[in-house]
Amino acid sequence: MAEHIDEPQSGEQPREPERPAESGEQPREPERPAESGSTSPDEGQAPVPEEMAAEEAAVAGGEEPRIGVYICHCGGNIADVIDVEQVAEEAAKLPGVVSAKTNMFMCSDPGQQAIADDIAELGVNRVVVAACSPRLHETTFRGVLERAGINPYLYEHANIREQVSWSHGDPEQARDKATALVRAAVAKAGGLTALEPVRIPAEGAVVIVGGGVAGLRAAGDLARTGLNVTLVEKELVLGGRAAVLDKLFPYEEAAADVITRLADEVLEDTRITLHTGTEVKNVDGYVGAFTLTLRQRPEGVTLAADPDRVARDVAGLGWRYEPFRGYGPASAFDAATPGGDDAADTAASAGAVPAAGETPAGGDEPGAGEPAGDESAGTITVKAGAIVVATGYEHYVPPKGEYGYGRLPQVVTLVDFIKWLSEQPEGGTPTFNDKPVRAVAFVHCVGSRQVDGVHKPGPSGHINEYCSRVCCTATLQSVVDLKTRFPRVAAYELFQDIRAYGRGHEEYYERANKAGAVFLRWDGAQPPKVAKTKGDDFPVTVSCIDGLTWGEEVEMGVDMVVLAVGMTPADIGGLGSSLKIPTGADGFLQEVHPKLRPVELSVTGVLVAGACQAPKDVTESCASASAAAVKALGLLATGHVQLAPFVAHVEAEECLGHGHCVAECPYPGAIAMQDYPDGQQRAVVNPALCSGCGACVAVCPTKAIDLNGWSLEAYESMVDALLASGGEVAR
Amino acid sequence: MSVSPTPDGKILILSTISCADPAADAVGQAHLHHAANTYVIRVPSPVLFPDQFYYDCFEKGFAGIIVMSCGHECPYQGAFERLTKRIDRVKLGLKERGMDPGLLRLTAICTVCTKAYVKEIEDMNARILAAEQAQAETATAAVGGDAA
Ligand SMILES: Cc1cc2nc3c(=O)[nH]c(=O)nc-3n(C[C@H](O)[C@H](O)[C@H](O)COP(=O)(O)OP(=O)(O)OC[C@H]3O[C@@H](n4cnc5c(N)ncnc54)[C@H](O)[C@@H]3O)c2cc1C
Ligand code: SF4
Numbered sequence: 096m097a098e099h100i101d102e103p104q105s106g107e108q109p110r111e112p113e114r115p116a117e118s119g120e121q122p123r124e125p126e127r128p129a130e131s132g133s134t135s136p137d138e139g140q141a142p143v144p145e146e147m148a149a150e151e152a153a154v155a156g157g158e159e160p161r162i163g164v165y166i167c168h169c170g171g172n173i174a175d176v177i178d179v180e181q182v183a184e185e186a187a188k189l190p191g192v193v194s195a196k197t198n199m200f201m202c203s204d205p206g207q208q209a210i211a212d213d214i215a216e217l218g219v220n221r222v223v224v225a226a227c228s229p230r231l232h233e234t235t236f237r238g239v240l241e242r243a244g245i246n247p248y249l250y251e252h253a254n255i256r257e258q259v260s261w262s263h264g265d266p267e268q269a270r271d272k273a274t275a276l277v278r279a280a281v282a283k284a285g286g287l288t289a290l291e292p293v294r295i296p297a298e299g300a301v302v303i304v305g306g307g308v309a310g311l312r313a314a315g316d317l318a319r320t321g322l323n324v325t326l327v328e329k330e331l332v333l334g335g336r337a338a339v340l341d342k343l344f345p346y347e348e349a350a351a352d353v354i355t356r357l358a359d360e361v362l363e364d365t366r367i368t369l370h371t372g373t374e375v376k377n378v379d380g381y382v383g384a385f386t387l388t389l390r391q392r393p394e395g396v397t398l399a400a401d402p403d404r405v406a407r408d409v410a411g412l413g414w415r416y417e418p419f420r421g422y423g424p425a426s427a428f429d430a431a432t433p434g435g436d437d438a439a440d441t442a443a444s445a446g447a448v449p450a451a452g453e454t455p456a457g458g459d460e461p462g463a464g465e466p467a468g469d470e471s472a473g474t475i476t477v478k479a480g481a482i483v484v485a486t487g488y489e490h491y492v493p494p495k496g497e498y499g500y501g502r503l504p505q506v507v508t509l510v511d512f513i514k515w516l517s518e519q520p521e522g523g524t525p526t527f528n529d530k531p532v533r534a535v536a537f538v539h540c541v542g543s544r545q546v547d548g549v550h551k552p553g554p555s556g557h558i559n560e561y562c563s564r565v566c567c568t569a570t571l572q573s574v575v576d577l578k579t580r581f582p583r584v585a586a587y588e589l590f591q592d593i594r595a596y597g598r599g600h601e602e603y604y605e606r607a608n609k610a611g612a613v614f615l616r617w618d619g620a621q622p623p624k625v626a627k628t629k630g631d632d633f634p635v636t637v638s639c640i641d642g643l644t645w646g647e648e649v650e651m652g653v654d655m656v657v658l659a660v661g662m663t664p665a666d667i668g669g670l671g672s673s674l675k676i677p678t679g680a681d682g683f684l685q686e687v688h689p690k691l692r693p694v695e696l697s698v699t700g701v702l703v704a705g706a707c708q709a710p711k712d713v714t715e716s717c718a719s720a721s722a723a724a725v726k727a728l729g730l731l732a733t734g735h736v737q738l739a740p741f742v743a744h745v746e747a748e749e750c751l752g753h754g755h756c757v758a759e760c761p762y763p764g765a766i767a768m769q770d771y772p773d774g775q776q777r778a779v780v781n782p783a784l785c786s787g788c789g790a791c792v793a794v795c796p797t798k799a800i801d802l803n804g805w806s807l808e809a810y811e812s813m814v815d816a817l818l819a820s821g822g823e824v825a826r
Numbered sequence: 827m828s829v830s831p832t833p834d835g836k837i838l839i840l841s842t843i844s845c846a847d848p849a850a851d852a853v854g855q856a857h858l859h860h861a862a863n864t865y866v867i868r869v870p871s872p873v874l875f876p877d878q879f880y881y882d883c884f885e886k887g888f889a890g891i892i893v894m895s896c897g898h899e900c901p902y903q904g905a906f907e908r909l910t911k912r913i914d915r916v917k918l919g920l921k922e923r924g925m926d927p928g929l930l931r932l933t934a935i936c937t938v939c940t941k942a943y944v945k946e947i948e949d950m951n952a953r954i955l956a957a958e959q960a961q962a963e964t965a966t967a968a969v970g971g972d973a974a
């Protein structure tokens with residue numbers, strides 16, 4: 096091995112990397128650490144501060160591997176199929192193995208003790224357990240190593256229950272396969288080095304983007320845990336889309352009450368800083384140390400975290416709920432026209448008070464007094480350990496002509512209809528545009544479940560194939576409301592499927608049915624048609640091929656057509672461009688894993704809440720917001736973030752400075768070229784930003800970069816071990 | 827459950843920790859017995875393997891490789907797209923080497939895709955059997971040719 100190479104010089108600009116020669120694909124420009132592109136540790140950007148690098152470095156290693164192998168019977172779950180004694184016998188012959196034992200239940204106290212004893216008495220320094228799935232007990236056994244005084248990452252697991260004894264009936268084949276898997280695990284264990292989790296000091300603060308029900312719920316939950324919370328809302332009012340609703344299914348609570356309760360909680364919690372009329376322009380940094388640049392419109396309001404706030408600001412600003420608009424200060428409802436980005440550059444925020452941990456740019460005093468035309472006016476900088484994205488959704492806006500929308504005044508969206516109905520006086524006949532309303536047709540799935548060839552792509556360039564989930568129940572709820580208050584008005588529901596999926600949703604269908612609503616079912620490829628009626632009693636005619644009457648064409652005259660518009664993803668602005676948060680094919684934000692990590696986004700420390708992830712009702716939005724709040728607390732509670740050590744690391748001696756890894760890495764700032772004292776540039780990984788994907792490993796021509804814990808060399812040795820003789824599959 | 831004929835060759839399965847490995851567990855939990863010539867290695871993302879890794883695996887003796895990825899559910903940005911390109915490239919390389927490119931297969935397996943998991947193995951075994959048969963026939967023909 097080459098001689099020791101000194102640490103890189105900090106504070107130098109990363110070099111433009113060369114293109115990978117190996118790759119046949121078009122390499123992309125490496126993403127720079129957002130904003131500065133600097134590699135200076137003290138700027139909080141990539142690459143690694145030295146103390147972090149030291150922690151990241153593999154700590155042990157070097158010593159001769161003394162491997163202990165432990166094979167579990169799992170009662171009879173494994174041993175009834177696999178001759179575990181034979182597997183242990185084979186394992187004992189492998190190089191480096193100093194102990195090979197079986198145990199009835201490895202996860203039991205005696206099983207764990209057997210490992211601890213071997214560590215103490217035989218000097219075992221690498222452990223392999225062959226048992227059930229690592230998902231169940233990998234952490235258990237790492238814990239045994241830690242308690243016994245050796246590094247927990249000097250551990251490898253072989254899954255011989257789910258993937259062998261439960262998957263193969265033939266005992267001989269199963270035994271041979273288990274033997275091969277143990278051989279591979281031993282091969283990997285021999286090359287393991289000790290690792291330390293990456294520890295990053297963390298800001299005890301969370302920024303929540305979006306002040307709908309999800310953002311409000313998350314803010315309230317988080318503030319109660321003692322973390323500092325900043326809530327950023329782009330509109331001048333809080334409440335999001337739920338504020339344009341009247342009563343909420345399934346329990347018919349007024350949207351006004353739910354939003355007021357959530358918003359009051361936020362306003363009264365003086366640990367929360369609130370910025371309305373504000374958007375995120377840029378995000379730098381990584382989990383534990385994000386820096387967000389916010390831009391506030393002149394009409395926006397800032398309430399700083401301040402114990403005296405209730406008296407000084409909340410009352411003073413006249414916060415209230417305005418039906419179908421939201422919860423905001425008096426100025427939000429009195430304001431003439433909302434400003435835009437340009438306005439933000441030229442004026443300061445009304446009523447703004449600087450918040451703890453926040454720096455209003457352009458002077459000590461933010462807001463009032465900023466000189467007009469000052470570029471930095473309205474710009475706020477916030478530091479946070481984690482970010483919760485709760486940006487919600489937009490209602491689908493039908494293009495002009497879809498079901499007559501925009502052409503026939505009688506065609507309205509469900510959102511418009513909800514407001515209209517709430518404004519109708521009790522009794523008599525409701526009126527629309529001064530005309531009596533005797534019949535209403537409700538068309539489901541408008542802007543949702545679109546069919547290629549039938550629907551034209553929207554502004555996103557593609558059709559909305561997904562189901563918006565809430566519109567069926569919301570439509571049924573409106574029909575029930577209409578029929579309860581005005582029983583003589585005829586209601587037609589034109590649906591594809593009734594997806595009343597949640598608790599208490601199906602009841603709306605039953606009630607609508609009992610109240611006399613007429614249901615007609617159309618097929619996705621043949622949506623209903625809406626046309627102006629000439630000289631007839633009813634101004635509009637709706638026709639539909641009805642599946643419930645075996646394909647009969649049904650026509651009905653109506654006074655109103657209500658389009659059950661679905662949800663479309665909201666634009667998350669600067670958050671998306673800075674953090675490169677992935678979206679699914681439907682355009683909603685995509686979590687790391689729908690089942691295993693449902694509120695985490697691929698950028699560590701960035702969590703997702705509410706309907707920006709997928710169409711959700713208020714119950715589901717609040718549930719995911721509370722989950723995201725707990726995740727954020729889990730990350731930040733101890734004052735530092737501990738990340739798994741499975742990130743890339745560069746062997747400086749091997750790195751010739753090609754920079755292919757930098758070009759290949761999809762994570763901004765995770766890896767950059769840095770000058771070393773010997774004049775050579777080498778790649779340096781920032782473990783806080785590295786995802787551990789390994790994309791860089793595949794393109795390094797000198798194999799200088801590898802993944803801690805999952806090295807390419809280890810995989811190669813496993814392949815060799817799997818193919819080695821002994822334990823051949825018997826046929 | 828009946829198990830289809832198993833070829834001599836071994837299959838390497840590179841299974842992603844987030845998706846395909848839980849599926850392999852679910853297959854076991856459901857006791858969906860399948861051929862035992864399959865060797866599963868867990869991997870955060872198969873994007874870490876360079877082209878050469880696949881060639882080496884075949885060279886060293888694996889008869890087939892199934893890369894069981896997370897597909898578009900991959901937790902790592904852009905990894906699946908990179909992986910797809912790499913596998914396409916290696917397939918071309920295999921063809922150039924006179925091998926059946928179908929012996930390397932990239933597939934997306936989610937945590938509950940138990941039937942798809944077993945089917946992938948059956949399909950790969952059918953391919954390996956066909957390749958083994960073709961090889962045997964060539965060998966016989968060669969021997970016959972020598973004899974003649
Ligand atoms: C027609 C219809 C009827 C419905 N009826 C019901 C019902 O009766 N019961 C029920 O439970 N659910 C109902 N829903 C669903 C309900 O509206 C949603 O579940 C809820 O609004 C989701 O809340 P949210 O906070 O996730 O998103 P939103 O309500 O969309 O709030 C998101 C907030 O984030 C803000 N924001 C967006 N982008 C940014 C940005 N870049 N920066 C800063 N802020 C930003 C927005 O201005 C908004 O205030 C209905 C939905 C529809 C379409
Ligand atoms: S919830 Fe109902 S109306 Fe809405 S898209 Fe789904 S099926 Fe259509």
Ligand code: SF4
Nearest residue numbers: 760785786788789791
């Ligand atoms: S492992 Fe992935 S995120 Fe980390 S440096 Fe390599 S390519 Fe970048």
